[in-house]
Amino acid sequence: MDKRHDLWSRLHDLLALSMQLWGVENAVVSAPLDGVIEISAGRGQVIRITENDLPIREFARWSVCLVGSRPKFANSVLGILSTTRELLGADASPGLPLRLGVMGVGQ
Amino acid sequence: MTPVILLTGFLGSGKTTLLSRLLNSENFKDTAVIVNEFGSVSLDHEMVRHADESIITLGNGCLCCRSQSDIAIALNDLRRRRAESEISFQRVVIETSGLADPVPLLKALGTDLVAAMDFELAGVVTVVDAVAGLRTLDQYEEARRQVAMADQLLLSKTDLTSDTQGILARLASLNSSASVSMASQWDGVYPRGSSVFRQELAGQSVLHSQEFGTVSIIRETPLLAVTIPLFLEGLSSQLGERLLRVKGLICLEESPDRPMVVHTVQNMVHVPQWMDAWPSADRRSRIVLIGHHLPQSWPGLLLDVLDAEARSVAAHATVQSR
Numbered sequence: 059m060d061k062r063h064d065l066w067s068r069l070h071d072l073l074a075l076s077m078q079l080w081g082v083e084n085a086v087v088s089a090p091l092d093g094v095i096e097i098s099a100g101r102g103q104v105i106r107i108t109e110n111d112l113p114i115r116e117f118a119r120w121s122v123c124l125v126g127s128r129p130k131f132a133n134s135v136l137g138i139l140s141t142t143r144e145l146l147g148a149d150a151s152p153g154l155p156l157r158l159g160v161m162g163v164g165q
Numbered sequence: 166m167t168p169v170i171l172l173t174g175f176l177g178s179g180k181t182t183l184l185s186r187l188l189n190s191e192n193f194k195d196t197a198v199i200v201n202e203f204g205s206v207s208l209d210h211e212m213v214r215h216a217d218e219s220i221i222t223l224g225n226g227c228l229c230c231r232s233q234s235d236i237a238i239a240l241n242d243l244r245r246r247r248a249e250s251e252i253s254f255q256r257v258v259i260e261t262s263g264l265a266d267p268v269p270l271l272k273a274l275g276t277d278l279v280a281a282m283d284f285e286l287a288g289v290v291t292v293v294d295a296v297a298g299l300r301t302l303d304q305y306e307e308a309r310r311q312v313a314m315a316d317q318l319l320l321s322k323t324d325l326t327s328d329t330q331g332i333l334a335r336l337a338s339l340n341s342s343a344s345v346s347m348a349s350q351w352d353g354v355y356p357r358g359s360s361v362f363r364q365e366l367a368g369q370s371v372l373h374s375q376e377f378g379t380v381s382i383i384r385e386t387p388l389l390a391v392t393i394p395l396f397l398e399g400l401s402s403q404l405g406e407r408l409l410r411v412k413g414l415i416c417l418e419e420s421p422d423r424p425m426v427v428h429t430v431q432n433m434v435h436v437p438q439w440m441d442a443w444p445s446a447d448r449r450s451r452i453v454l455i456g457h458h459l460p461q462s463w464p465g466l467l468l469d470v471l472d473a474e475a476r477s478v479a480a481h482a483t484v485q486s487r
Contacts, residue, residue, distance in 0.1 A: 061480065065473040072470045075463045079403065119478075135467075135474050136399050143403075153402035154432035156394075159275030162285040163428045163435045164168050 066090040069135060073097065073107075076139060080148035097142065105145050107138060166285040169240070169257045171270060174292030175301050175308040176263030179321035183292055183348050184260055192353040197254035199239045201262045236270065237277040244283050257284065264307050267291075267314040268409060271430040286428075286435070291315035292348055295323045298332045302339070312339045313377045313409050313455050314430075319348035341379040342412060342453040377409075382452040382465045387418040389479070392472040393427065393437075399467050400454070401432040407459060408432075413452040414440075421448070 067090060074087045077097075088096040097105040104125040110118050118131035122141040130141050140153075174180045187193040236259070246252045261270065267289055274286060291311045294301065298320075301308045312318065318336055323329060336345060393415060400408055413427035424443055428435040454464055 061473065061477055065470070065477055068466065068470045068473055072463070072466045075460065075466060076403070079460050079463055134395065135470050136395060136402065139399065139403060153405040156398045156401045157272075157276065157433045159272075159281075159430075159433045159435045160278050161275045161281040161435060162166065162438060163426070164166070164285050164287045 063090075066093070066095070069107075069138070070095055072135070073138075073142065076142070080143055080146065082146050082148050085146065097146075099146055105142055107142070167255065167257060167283055168287035169259060169274065169284045170287045171259050171261065171267060171274075171289045172292070173261045173265060173267050173289060173311045173315075174263065174319075174321075175294070175298075175305060175311060177297070178263065178292040178294045178301075179348060180260055180263070180292045183319065183321065183351070184258060187258075187353050190353065193256070193258075195253060195255040197243050197252065197257045199236070199243075199257065199259045201260065201265065236273050237280045240277075240280045240284055256287070266307055266310050268310065268431055271314070272433045275430060275433050275435055288316035289314050290317045290319060291343075292319045292321050293332065293336065295320045295329050295332055296325050299335055302335055309339060309377050310409065312336060312343075313457075315340055315343045317351075318343045318345045319351050320345065321348040323347050323349065339377045339379075340455055341381070342455065376457040377455070378457070378459055380454040380456075380459050380461060380464055382450075382454070382468060384416075384450040384468070387416045387421055388450055388468070388472050389475045390417045390419045390425075391475050392468065393417075393425070394434075395471045395475070396468050397427070397429060397434055399471065400464060401429075403467075404456065404459065404464075406431065408454060408456040410455040411452065412455075413450070415450045415452065416448050424448075427452075 070087060070090050073095065077083055077085045077087065082099070084100050086098040088094075088098070093109050095107045097107070099105060106121075106123045106125055108121045108123075110121050110131070118133065120132040120134075120138050121129040122132055122138055122145070123129035124145050130145075132138050132141055172180055172184060184198065188196055188198070240257065243252070243254065243257060247254060259270075261267065271286070271289070274280060274284075291314070293308075293312060298308075302312065318340070320329060320332065320336075333345065336343075393413075397411065400411065408429075408431060410431070411427065411429040413425070415425045415427060417425055420439065422443070423439045423441065426438045426440060452464075452468070
């Protein structure tokens with residue numbers, strides 16, 4: 059399995075599990091096809107995730123788009139997760155921003 | 166750095182009895198104690214039989230509910246008194262009230278810049294009553310959180326019951342990564358650093374109670390360094406308050422001979438540390454998540470996807486630079 063296909067396959071599985079995590083289990087995540095994953099979110103809503111090949115791909119590697127709306131860009135898988143979650147309106151259990159502690163932990 | 170041990174346990178579990186015994190033992194003779202009591206009259210510190218004046222009482226209120234600076238003020242007071250040769254100590258024990266939630270306490274400790282200059286967190290020791298522990302754990306979330314956050318679990322009052330199988334199984338279901346010892350036999354030698362991973366983590370084994378549980382991730386192949394902060398950010402942003410703690414001993418591709426030790430408390434990441442060498446022949450990355458209602462497969466898959474993405478970006482950058 060080539061690395062790109064491997065990434066897409068794992069991303070598909072992660073998104074499918076994320077639907078359960080977010081409590082939107084009625085959403086259906088399509089198998090990756092030609093660099094596209096689609097999420098059918100019910101009521102005719104479809105979220106389409108594609109990989110960009112733009113010159114600025116380091117900053118806009120992924121595109122997450124509610125079909126019919128303007129795409130949102132994400133620079134990593136974390137951005138895909140947060141954008142997809144936002145588009146699904148699955149904010150019942152909000153996350154926490156990471157904080158850096160200053161105290162060490164003894165070894 | 167002076168190690169700080171957080172000693173916790175539910176009301177009546179035997180924290181003060183344990184502390185009193187330890188302070189009179191050779192291992193703990195140079196110990197300063199911060200006692201937090203819940204109630205308007207402070208009693209516990211009177212019950213701690215200790216020779217010198219290095220006991221600070223933070224009375225009337227649970228430490229986890231009070232302003233975060235209380236701990237820092239107490240630690241700074243100890244540091245000042247040590248600098249003025251008023252007292253001497255080599256470690257600090259913070260005895261929490263029985264109702265304390267260790268999570269905000271650890272976050273307060275971990276993010277205090279002044280305290281971090283002289284002190285480091287040694288870990289969380291939780292005392293559990295062998296007789297009443299099961300009932301307490303069933304009834305009180307505070308008690309479950311205390312167990313879930315522990316590095317060392319101590320079973321007290323084992324002289325009053327011969328049946329400890331039930332409570333031991335319950336403790337394992339709440340926190341499979343902590344060491345368990347009998348409180349009466351514990352000499353204060355703390356399982357530090359990588360030894361918290363000495364428990365066998367068999368593959369993707371997951372032990373779950375109704376609410377709290379442990380998710381273990383083991384990876385044979387080294388991970389890219391950039392994957393780790395992304396992974397921790399992903400856990401925090403997606404799991405939020407469900408996640409109580411992450412401990413990791415990680416083999417990085419960039420530093421395969423020196424494992425990275427990662428500790429987080431909820432969304433706070435302690436400064437990562439590198440060990441000089443692997444503590445055993447086992448060089449696999451091992452990560453333990455502790456929390457409630459944790460998804461079983463999702464964290465490991467997140468780690469894999471992020472590592473795959475990081476490798477994809479690195480490969481693309483390499484092609485571009487040619």
